Amino acid sequence: MxxxxxxxxxxxxxxxxxxxLTNCMxxxxxxxxxxxxxxxxxxxxxxxxxxxxxxxxxxxxMKPDQTFQEQMSHCLGCRACEPACPADVKYGQxxxxxxxxxxxxxxHSAPVTGIRKLMxxxxxxxxxxxxxxxxxxxxxxxxxxxxxxxxxxxMKVFPKHLREMERILPDGTGKGVVEQLGRIIPAKGDPIAxxxxxxxxxxxxxxxxxxxNTVKLLTEAGFEVVIPEQQTCCGALHAHSGEMDLARExxxxxxxxxxxxxxxxxxxxxxxxxxQLVGYDHLLHDDPEFHEPGKRFASRVIDISQLLLQFGRxxxxxxPIEPDSMPLKVTYQDSCHLRNVMKGANAPRQxxxxxxxxxxxxxxxxxxxxxxxxxYNVMQPDMADQILEHKMEHANQTNARYLLTSNPxxxxxxxxxVEKYGTNEKVEVxxxxxxxxxxxxxx
Numbered sequence: 098m099x100x101x102x103x104x105x106x107x108x109x110x111x112x113x114x115x116x117x118l119t120n121c122m123x124x125x126x127x128x129x130x131x132x133x134x135x136x137x138x139x140x141x142x143x144x145x146x147x148x149x150x151x152x153x154x155x156x157x158x159m160k161p162d163q164t165f166q167e168q169m170s171h172c173l174g175c176r177a178c179e180p181a182c183p184a185d186v187k188y189g190q191x192x193x194x195x196x197x198x199x200x201x202x203x204x205h206s207a208p209v210t211g212i213r214k215l216m217x218x219x220x221x222x223x224x225x226x227x228x229x230x231x232x233x234x235x236x237x238x239x240x241x242x243x244x245x246x247x248x249x250x251x252m253k254v255f256p257k258h259l260r261e262m263e264r265i266l267p268d269g270t271g272k273g274v275v276e277q278l279g280r281i282i283p284a285k286g287d288p289i290a291x292x293x294x295x296x297x298x299x300x301x302x303x304x305x306x307x308x309x310n311t312v313k314l315l316t317e318a319g320f321e322v323v324i325p326e327q328q329t330c331c332g333a334l335h336a337h338s339g340e341m342d343l344a345r346e347x348x349x350x351x352x353x354x355x356x357x358x359x360x361x362x363x364x365x366x367x368x369x370x371x372x373q374l375v376g377y378d379h380l381l382h383d384d385p386e387f388h389e390p391g392k393r394f395a396s397r398v399i400d401i402s403q404l405l406l407q408f409g410r411x412x413x414x415x416x417p418i419e420p421d422s423m424p425l426k427v428t429y430q431d432s433c434h435l436r437n438v439m440k441g442a443n444a445p446r447q448x449x450x451x452x453x454x455x456x457x458x459x460x461x462x463x464x465x466x467x468x469x470x471x472x473y474n475v476m477q478p479d480m481a482d483q484i485l486e487h488k489m490e491h492a493n494q495t496n497a498r499y500l501l502t503s504n505p506x507x508x509x510x511x512x513x514x515v516e517k518y519g520t521n522e523k524v525e526v527x528x529x530x531x532x533x534x535x536x537x538x539x540x
Contacts, residue, residue, distance in 0.1 A: 105161045108198040109154050113191065118152040120186045121145060127178035127188075132466045132484050133171055141168050144178040144188050151195055161199070169195045171477065173470035173484075174337050175433035176372075189438070190379060193336050200339025217340050221298045221330040222347060224273075231302040234269030258478035265512045266303065273301035274308035275324050282312050282322045289319040289408060290361040295351075295398075297370050297505075298330040304505050310534035311366045311401055317537065318409030322364075327354040333373035336380070337471045348377045349387050352394045363398045366530050368432025368504035369471060371439050374398040400435055401530060402444035402503065414452040414536040424456040428497040429529070430488075430511055431464045432504035445503055445529050452536045461491040469510035482517075485510060489518035496521055501529045 127144040128134050134143035141150065147168055153159040169192065176189045205213065220226055237243050246252060252260050274296050292315060296308050312322050328351050332344035351374070355363055365371035375398045381391035405411060427449055436442040442464070450457050467488050468474055468481035492500060492514065500515070502508050505528070512526045 105198065105202045106154060106157075108201050109151070109161060109195065112194045112198045113151055113155055114187070114194065115155060117187050117191055118148060118155060120184045121148045121152075122184050123149070124183065126181045126183060130177040130181040132173055132175060132177070132468075133480065135465075136480065136483055136487075142171060144172075144182075144186075147172060147195075148186070148188065148191065151191060166199050169199060171480065173433075173466050173468070173473050175466040175470060176437040177433060177464065177466065180437055193339075193341065196337070196339035197341040198339075203339070213338070213340075217335055217338070217343055221334065222343075222350075224298075224301075224329070227298055227302050228271040228273070231269045231273075231305075232271035234266075234302070235271065238266075238268055256478070258475065258482070261513055261517070262475070262509070265509060265516060267509075269302055270305045271302075273305045274312060275326075277305070277309050278312055280324050280326065282316055282324075284319050284321045285316050286319055286410065288321045289410065291321045291323065291359060292362045292364050292404070293355055293358050293360045294322055294324050295328065295331070295363055295365050295370060295374060296324060297367055300367055300370070300505055304508075304528065307366060307505075307528045307530050310530050311364070314405065314412075314530060314534050314537070315364065315401070315409075317412050318405055320404075320409065323358055323360065325354040325358050329354075331370040331373040332380075333369050334471050336373065341380075344373075345380055345384070348380050348391065349384075352377065352381070352387055352390045355394060355397075356390055360397070362404060363394065364401050364404055365398060366401045366503070366528070368400070368435030368439065368441075369506060371398060371400050371441075372434030372437075375439060398439075400439055400441045400444065400503065402448055403439075403441050406444045406447055411448075411451065412537040414448075414533060415538060424454055425452075425499070426456050426458055426495065426497040427452075427499045427501060427532075428458045428460045428492065428495040429463060430460060430467060430492070430500060430502045430507055432502060432507050433464075433466050433470070435503050436464055441503075445501070448529070448533060449501065452533070458495040458497055460495050460497075462488075463491075467507050467510045467514070469504075469506035471506060474506075474510060474513075481510075485514045486518055489514040492524075493518070493520045498523060498525065499532060500524055500526045501532055502526070503529050 332347035335344040468484035474481035
């Protein structure tokens with residue numbers, strides 16, 4: 098065993114929760130739930146296989162070589178294995194612990210190191226810098242620069258999957274939800290409760306309109322909405338990429354920002370962010386100052402669909418305008434983290450069914466990951482595309498006019514799927530919040 102491997106082994110032994118490793122009964126119930134195992138049929142590409150690899154390293158039976166590290170990076174982190182596990186193994190925590198240890202000993206190239214530092218430290222945690230990113234993106238998209246770049250062939254210097262993602266990016270903005278609505282937005286009618294919006298980082302740059310519609314839906318439903326000023330990125334992308342210390346720093350900032358807001362709930366409209374937020378109690382478990390505040394924070398996090406359905410005064414959702422007045426076919430793609438971590442699979446479907454003249458069509462295997470998984474579709478484009486192609490086979494079968502989801506990454510991935518593999522030219526991919534807001538009589 099060389100020195101680098103020995104050092105990584107020691108870090109893995111320190112960071113991996115050995116009790117969770119031994120909780121795995123090797124029953125195999127996780128296998129059919131795992132997207133990478135379903136695509137490859139390889140044991141090592143399954144949660145059971147990856148846990149076995151982790152335990153073998155922890156027990157000193159094998160070295161954490163390049164193959165081991167690649168298997169840890171191949172996991173989408175969708176956590177579909179967790180609901181399927183009879184032993185309640187916390188696989189999501191294990192894969193993040195393994196990646197955290199690997200990242201401690203990673204030797205990235207200078208460009209990759211620079212990009213990681215720029216995005217994880219220099220961009221995502223800083224709202225003002227994200228504003229400038231949004232403004233720059235707006236200039237690129239609306240000034241004619243984008244058309245010139247595309248016509249010139251300059252995009253060909255980028256890998257194919259990045260060129261594809263560039264084509265489906267929504268319009269950016271430097272004016273997020275606070276700039277458009279303010280920090281405190283009163284409820285319409287008698288207030289039911291005071292809630293806080295978690296606005297996200299990229300969400301407020303590429304999907305600011307969805308944030309705005311979220312607030313408007315909440316106020317229509319009877320909630321006063323506050324948007325704490327000091328909140329920052331949730332840390333999900335950091336945690337998934339092995340930057341756990343940075344994820345904890347961001348968690349502490351958010352816990353402080355929401356602690357004194359006087360709110361009943363912290364509302365998320367992004368499944369990936371919500372799952373990270375409800376995990377703050379675990380993330381800050383060993384922090385004596387933030388453990389209890391982290392638990393309080395996590396206990397108040399709720400997805401907007403769940404909040405509206407359980408506690409809101411729901412507006413009447415009328416049918417969207419369709420020229421033939423036929424029932425509007427709508428389907429839904431689950432956000433993995435909303436379904437598997439926040440247990441929020443039912444609420445979005447129930448809200449969709451409340452829209453007049455909608456024919457809800459359950460997509461086959463809607464609970465399977467679409468391949469987005471944070472930045473997985475950028476880091477593992479081949480596997481992500483393979484998963485997406487199979488996902489679109491089921492989406493096409495619904496012949497739906499609208500394909501809805503509850504997470505921005507899923508939305509972009511499904512838009513890419515429609516562009517590459519779609520058979521219905523009229524299908525439109527939307528966030529469920531935007532669909533519901535427009536169905537409430539607003540455009």
